Amino acid sequence: MSSPSKAGRPRSADLDRALLVATQDLLAEVGYDRLSIETVAARCGAGKATVYRRWAGKSELVADAVAQLHGEYPEPDTGTLRGDLLLMSSIWLDPDSRRDAVVAGLLTAMAHDAGLREAVRVAVSEPHQAIFAAIVGRAVARGEVPAGRDLEMIGSVFPAVTFHHLTVLAAPVGKELVERIIDGVLMPALTWHEPTTRG
Amino acid sequence: MSSPSKAGRPRSADLDRALLVATQDLLAEVGYDRLSIETVAARCGAGKATVYRRWAGKSELVADAVAQLHGEYPEPDTGTLRGDLLLMSSIWLDPDSRRDAVVAGLLTAMAHDAGLREAVRVAVSEPHQAIFAAIVGRAVARGEVPAGRDLEMIGSVFPAVTFHHLTVLAAPVGKELVERIIDGVLMPALTWHEPTTRG
Numbered sequence: 001m002s003s004p005s006k007a008g009r010p011r012s013a014d015l016d017r018a019l020l021v022a023t024q025d026l027l028a029e030v031g032y033d034r035l036s037i038e039t040v041a042a043r044c045g046a047g048k049a050t051v052y053r054r055w056a057g058k059s060e061l062v063a064d065a066v067a068q069l070h071g072e073y074p075e076p077d078t079g080t081l082r083g084d085l086l087l088m089s090s091i092w093l094d095p096d097s098r099r100d101a102v103v104a105g106l107l108t109a110m111a112h113d114a115g116l117r118e119a120v121r122v123a124v125s126e127p128h129q130a131i132f133a134a135i136v137g138r139a140v141a142r143g144e145v146p147a148g149r150d151l152e153m154i155g156s157v158f159p160a161v162t163f164h165h166l167t168v169l170a171a172p173v174g175k176e177l178v179e180r181i182i183d184g185v186l187m188p189a190l191t192w193h194e195p196t197t198r199g
Numbered sequence: 200m201s202s203p204s205k206a207g208r209p210r211s212a213d214l215d216r217a218l219l220v221a222t223q224d225l226l227a228e229v230g231y232d233r234l235s236i237e238t239v240a241a242r243c244g245a246g247k248a249t250v251y252r253r254w255a256g257k258s259e260l261v262a263d264a265v266a267q268l269h270g271e272y273p274e275p276d277t278g279t280l281r282g283d284l285l286l287m288s289s290i291w292l293d294p295d296s297r298r299d300a301v302v303a304g305l306l307t308a309m310a311h312d313a314g315l316r317e318a319v320r321v322a323v324s325e326p327h328q329a330i331f332a333a334i335v336g337r338a339v340a341r342g343e344v345p346a347g348r349d350l351e352m353i354g355s356v357f358p359a360v361t362f363h364h365l366t367v368l369a370a371p372v373g374k375e376l377v378e379r380i381i382d383g384v385l386m387p388a389l390t391w392h393e394p395t396t397r398g
Contacts, residue, residue: 030311031232031307031310031311032232032307033230033231033232033233033307034232101310103367104306104307104310105307105310106307107303107306107307107366107367108230108231108232108303108304108305108306108307108308108366109230109307110366110367110369111230111300111303111304111365111366111369112229112230114369117367117368117369120367121367121368125367125368149383150379150382150383150384153360153379153380153383153384154383154384156360156363156364157356157359157360157384159363159367160356160359160360160362160363160367161352161355161356161359163359163363163367164355164358164359164362164363165355166310167306167307167309167310168302168306168309168316168319168320168324168358168359168362169316169320169324170309170310170313170316180349180352181352183349184348184349184352184353184388185349185352185353185356185384185388188387188388188391189383189384189387189388191391192387192390192391
């Protein structure tokens, strides 16, 4: 029960990884509320006790599986704002990334579970916001973007609209959608110059 | 079992309404996957059989409860685009509207259930898009908005960002957030004039 975990055994690490991948799969397939530890274990040929030796419960297991989503992010520096935004978006188009489907499986549970929100924030939201801030920072330095834009708000548009498509519309996130977000919303919001004061 | 429903009996209509409100409450409290028909019935002092006489199952009950969210939408016509967008947003700030919490309770299930998506589309998404299109149509006629904007994309920003706050950030949708969406994203995306062609 309360035995200390023995880190570093290769077989154990392989099983850990397999259990986390199975958890990601089930989050994408049925979502958090319908995911059972028994099913996760069964997919790896293990029993529930094996999972409970490693994680205190479902919430901790899922948080760890979400943490694994923090993959290789490209560090875009193409020389133009639009080029950088397109490259930034390429991670969302990667067919090997199940980030979007996994997070969609968490959305309802996240509203009630601060631990899940924290896991998604660290693994998904913060890396996105950091890259967005770096891209726009260079665009400001180049004079492409005036200072004083609401970057936190504008930076939330891309993840917000893609998740909206995945859930409310159940529409896939493809190259066309990404270009519509960039050209229809992000570029104008970032680069516009107001000609006159509005009342 | 297959008895025809008797419409028009006041007591029955009252119970129908109570069951739908209880369903909305539970969607907001625990989400779709953890909502049980037994709990809905118990909150109204009824049994499961009472619910099953009215709805074929959970999916149909929830779709009906979502349909009831289609409340009174203001028809904004203040004379300016910004004024109309602010008035449009007031429905999201109505503390009596549980639309946002109810839909948050559906997001994960919606990804896998076309019936739920259809219910949300008809009760929430389409009324929003219709009002947005009317507002922008008048702004185009007044010369505030150039023709050719991607109105479907820009119109999805408001619901997308508000749901993003409710789930990923678990932040409330208040007046400040609404003004940041309108001034930081919607107004520039709708009204900007590109000075030069971009490569």
